[in-house]
Structures are given as structure tokens and as C-alpha cells.
Amino acid sequence: MTDEMFADNLKISLRQIRRLFVLDIFGMSSLLLPGIFSAMTGADGLFCLLIGMAGGIVLLWLVAANMKYMEDDYYGYMKDTAGQIVSDVFMVFYFLYFVTLSGYALYELTTLTLGWLLPEGSFDGIAVLLIFLAVYACLRGIEGRARVYEIIFWFLGVPLILMLVLAIPDVNSSYWTPIVASQGEQLFRGSTSVMIFLLPFNALLFLRPFCTKPEKLAVCGQQALLVVTALNVVIYLILLGVFGQNSMGVLKRPVLTLMGMVNLPGGFFTRQDVLMTAVWFFALFALLNTGIFQGTLVLRELCHETKKNFSLYVVAALAFFMGKGLFEHRFLGEIYDIYQNCIALPGMYLILLALLLFYQIRTGRKAGKGATMNVEE
């Protein structure tokens, strides 16, 4: 029996990866970006999305360029290219990113639950339940996780598209103006926000050993990026057209408010917001899971852990405390914002650039040495 026959072959298909990343990126970005744009750029948020996408393409190009030289896994490639110490520093950087990402996803998911599904619930209770679920999902490796999102993709996608289509009659196109009215700084900040939401694409670097066709990982990421950007553009245009910039600015989660307003023709349900919350619930859970899984993967490499799940429990605990901290202390949210803008975003690009540079230098040296030896011979 070939390896791909087995359920526990530790390999996932490109379709699974594509769907996983669409949900990872879409959940958080569609929930938060409209609010950020309405506060900063208004209708120019559309340009921010497009510029952000361009940034994402650059990121994916860097990912692809590095993956071209990878023989096995990312950590091994880093060690070969930049040496043990530098690669450990980079791994710590990734670890911090994924742990904070999972903490933030947990915070968002729990506040979404508290706001829309269970207002009288407690943060701790909900967060613990979600963390348990995420740990359960991670325990069996990547395939189980990928399969969940592969199967629910259209179950979430079809109702979402239907609701967006039904919202179109309420769109007032005059709200889409004025355009090109924002200042450069606002556009820059809007675009960097988009790019921050695209940073989970870095997880692609670690997926090489788990993918059936690793050479197509970056292309898969690009497809996911296009889908997410298209969805975000449509959602933003609809939200802007329905609420206008000012009203949207005061809404907590405009896309969920929109879901509550759409009337199903001849509908049985009077409001769909609770039902449609499922889309973002599953999408944010996907991101939480990705954060914990990737964080565990990095920690395992750093600690040379082989069998036990110690790293998983550590990452899960850290994510819980990070989420709880963000919920209880507002300033932590601001610090996280600064970290994302000033450290995580530039750091991700710089690491990939540096690795490419190191690789070129190293191969150049090798080639030089080889040439010298040939001459001596």
C-alpha cells in the first residue's frame, strides 16, 4: 500500500492547505479590517487591501524563493544557511509570533462568543473549553486539523456568499465615495494592517514536510491570498455601502451586524447573525489551531522534543494566559499592536531576505572554493 493510502501518513493535500489558509486569514481579517479602514481610510480601504495583497505576494515570493533551496524542513535549512545560533534566534522569533497569534486568536474568539453567542458566559470558562478543543485537534497531527477545514469549507462558504448576495440590494453606492481622499500615512497604516493579517502565511515554511506536493506550497498560498483578498474586497464594499464610513466606525464587528440585518426572502429566521457567527467561529478557531500547532512545532525543534506532548501543553497554556491578559488589560492589546507593526511584520520579511542573502553568500563561497581547488589541481 502506498503511503498516501494511510490516514495517518502525516501528509496533507494542496486543497487542504489552501482551504486551511483561506479560513486562517479570512476569519480575523474580515472581522477586524472593516473597522480599521473605516477609522482610517474610508473608501480607500479598498486600495489598502490591494496594496496589502501586493505585500502578501512579496512575502509569498520570499517564502517560495527560500523553499526552493530547502531540502528537508525549514529549521534544517536555516541551520545550514545561517548557522545554529542565528537559526535558533529566528526560531525563537517564530515561536513568539505563533504563540502571540494563538493568544490573540483565542482572545478574539472568546470575545466573539461573549458578544454574540453567550453574553452571560465567563471568559475563563469559554477560553479553557476552546483551548481544550484546540489541544485535542493538535494531538493527532496536522491531517485531522486539515480535514476539518476541508470538510467545513463549503458549509461555511455557501451561506456566507448567499448572505453577501442578499445584502447587495441594501448597498448605497454613494457611500463608496470619496476615493483617493486619504493621506499617504493613512494608506500606509491601512496597508500594513492588511499585511499583518497575512503574516500567518509564514506557516507555509514549516509545512514542507507535511505536504504531498511541497513544490507547490507557495502557489497554493498565492491562491489562498487571492481568494481572501477577493472576499475581503466584496465584504468591505458591501459593508461600506450599507453602513457608510461613519456608522461602520462605531460598530464592533460590522460584518456580524450586517449578517443580523439581512432578510432572507420568505425566511423562517428573523435574524441570522447567531447562525452566521459559526463562519467566524470556525475561522478563528482555525487560526487559534494554526498558532498552537505551529508554536508547538517550533518549540519541539528548539527543545529537541521527540515523543511527549510537553511543548503542546506549554504553547496552549501560554496562549491561554496571553488571551486572558489581552481580555483583562487593555494596554496589552496596544503592546501587541506595536509588536505586530514594529517587530513581527518587518521581522518576517527581514528573516526571509536574510536567509536568501546568507544562502547566496554561502553558495558563492562554496563555488569560489570549488573553483580554487580546481585551479590548484
Next chain:
Amino acid sequence: MPIQITPDLQENIKNFEELFSDCEDIKKRRIKVGKNLKSECYIVYIEVTVSSVDWKDSAIGKFLGTLRTLPETQLADYVRENVADVSDANPFETLEDAAQGMLTGDALFFLDGYNRALKIPDKGYPGRGVYEAESEKVIRGSNEGFSESIKLNTALIRKRLRSPHVKVKETFVGRRTNTNVDLVYIKDLIHPEILKKIEERLNEFEIDGALDSGIIEQLTEKRKFSPFPQFQTTQRPDRAAMAILEGRIVLLSDNSPVALILPTTYNSFIQTSDDYYSRWEIASFTRTLRYVASFLAMVFPGLYLAMTNFHTQLLPTDLLLSLAASRQGVPFPAMVEILIMEIAFELLREAGVRLPGANGNTIGIVGGLIIGQAAVDANIVSPIVVIVVALTALCSFAVPNEEFATAFRILKFVFIFLCGLLGFFGFLVGLLAVLIHLSHLESFGIPYLTPFVGADLSGYQDERDTFLRLPLDFLKKRPVYTRQGARTRLKFNRENEKNQEGK
């Protein structure tokens, strides 16, 4: 240390009677044979397994008749040379093997001067004939069902698959029961590694008795704590034959009318035989209905609780008011009310199953109509809860496989608690947990959720036979269970293809 059968008949008789002392159901006969009736043979059998006392018309009778025409000196040689005339197995060399042969329901034959024992088949153990399968009813298709005899069951499969490629591999399970277990498959379709894995799993345990295929199923299952069965069961030979044609392996166990099919997936549990006998529109409609039913059988009462207790804004005001009015005077919280009705319903179902046929139906009527109505009249439960529970029950009955439906019935209670305590959030958490669990589940290397996941393994061909069962013309490939290179199951010859293009 096994006891060897010797040419000395008296010694063999002594050993055999020691082994089967105090076994009054075993008939032991010493019969004179040879032209002058000076030689002796010894025939033993379980009382009811051999048809007539004088055996005149039976194989044994004819065999004895022949032996009485031969000189005594030639008897042993004759038997040695003509074993195949009367026996379907090689002669036994040891007493233990011979005893085992007799316990399968055949007669044993010992002859003076012959150091072997022959197994001579006759009527065999009593058993039912071929009856209609009691579960998995179909509107169209064969009504034959498996019986308790493994030989009959393999024959029913052979009747449908008349190909030399169909193989039957025999093994025995149970130290004391020595239950015959057959693995039936088509050699050139299966993944040999799956067969190997199944055989390994069968050898992983040693149990004193395997009285039904259910015991083998439980002992060979990988995820013991999962509510979902990892082996598909069937009582229908046509379903088993269809599975074999898909490259799956059917496990038959003696004394059990239930065959196990492996590997299996969620999708295969929802499929029925007549899905393929009916037109594709009907098959697709009923299959989609069954998918929805399997989901609702698990979540419907929970969703009712979530909507009425936590998210009333979802429902139209009129409906909400009518729900509130119907609950007036009911002293219990909605969750307790649902639990009471669900437990009452499960009790009725259990009582209905255990009681004999006609009484079982009475229980249904008494429970469903009288107790239900009385409970509503007494304000113990509201009419809407009776409707919810009844609809949930209908949904669980629509799932074609009993074991699979039971998984949803158990999970239904988990959802009642989750949704009753946490509302729609509980529903989502429960759904996610079930999905994560199902996505980890596998049956002999095949993901349980195939082809909704991992469809790339079969080039996305298996997706044509899921919610919708596309016309048979589109189902040219066998599912993922079949080995690569043997997946084509439908081909049109050129003429047919041209005709189709012309149309």
C-alpha cells in the same frame, strides 16, 4: 502433545471416548465392514448433524455399502485411495484435529488398520435457511439475507460474484469456540496490505469464544472509545457483494448473520443497496435526506434548546409566542423536559426490540400515542417537545445502519447538555469536537470522512457518489478502497460510445 491416530482401531476408540467422555450428544458407532464383516470401523458424529440412522441414502451409507463388498485385506488401501469420494478435507493425523473436524458438524470415520480419520460431511448443524434480512430493507433489489451458517453465507456471495478471482480465506477465532471466520475478497482489487493488516489484527488477540461477528469487530477496532463504528455491518448478501466489487473485504463469522465490511467510511454507512438500483435522481434525493437525517438525529433536540432558551431573536415572534404558550404549566426546565422525553423514547425503543413481534408493535402504540398524549395532558411535557423528540427519532430511523445510527443517538444526549447549558456556542463546540474526532478516525488506513476529505487520493472521482449519486455513466471508477490500476469498473465499447455521442 497431540495424540496420533494409529492403525489400531481399539486404541483410537479408547482415546476418542476418553476425550469425549460424558458427551451424550455424540453418537459413537462400531460397524462391521468387509465382505465377511470381520473388520470394524468406528463412526462418530454429533446427534443431529447426520441425517438418517441407517444412512442408506447418505454418502456415509453408500461408502459403508462399498466397504462391505470388499475383502477385509483391501479395505485400508481402498479408503486411502478413495478419500476424495467421501471427504471434503485431508484425512486427520491427530485425534485433536479429527475431533475439531467433527465439531464443525461432520461425521468422523476410523477404520481398523488405517492410521487416519476421515471427515465425512452430511446434514451439518441445524440452522435457518435463507430468510429476508430484518434490517436494511430496500424498495428495489434482492430480499435475501444472511443466515447463521457461514457456508451458506459464502455461497450467497458466490452466487452473486461468479468469478475465480473471488477468494475466501478461512481462519478460526476463539480458543474454545473455534469459530470459523472467512475473509471474502476479490484478489486483484484489494490492497494486499489491507488484507494483511486485517489478518494481523485477527491474530492480535486470543479469546475463549467469539459467538458473533460483533465480538471480532470490537476486538479488532482501533479506536475503542469512539461512538462511531469502524466496521460496516450488513445482513444483505448483495450489499456484501457490492462492497467486494469496490475492493473491500467482507468478514463472515460462523453463527452470525451479520457480515463485517472493511474498510469503511461515513459515506458508505449512508449508502444503501437500492441507491444503485434506482434512478440517480431518486437515489440522490433519498441519500441527501439520509445525510440531513443523520445530522438532525444528533443535534435537533439540542438546537431546539439553544434557540428557545438562548437565541429567541432568531425565531419569528408568532412562533416564539406559540412555543411559550405550549410550555405554559410545564413544571420542568426545557432541558429536563427534553431529557425526560428522550429517555422515555429510548425506553420504548428498547422495550419494543426485546418484546416479541406483535407485542413490540403494541409498545410503540402504547408509548407513542397513549403515554405521549397523557404526558401532554398532564402538563408534564409540552406538545412541541413531543414533536421534537418524534422528529429526532424519525431521523435516527432514516439512517440505514443501526450501529451508525446509535452513535448519533448517544451523541444526541451530549448535544442536549451542551446546548442546554451553553446555547449555540455549545452546539458549535460539540460540532467541532465531533468533526475533529471524525477527522482523526480511520478504518484500515482510509480516512473516515473520505471522500469529503482526501478526495485527491482517488483523483476526486469518489466525490461523484456522496450527497448526490450521479448517473451510473459517471461512476466509471471504483472508490479509493481499490488498488491503483484496478479502479475502472465501467467501460463503454466504441459502438455504445458512438451511440451516446449521436444522442
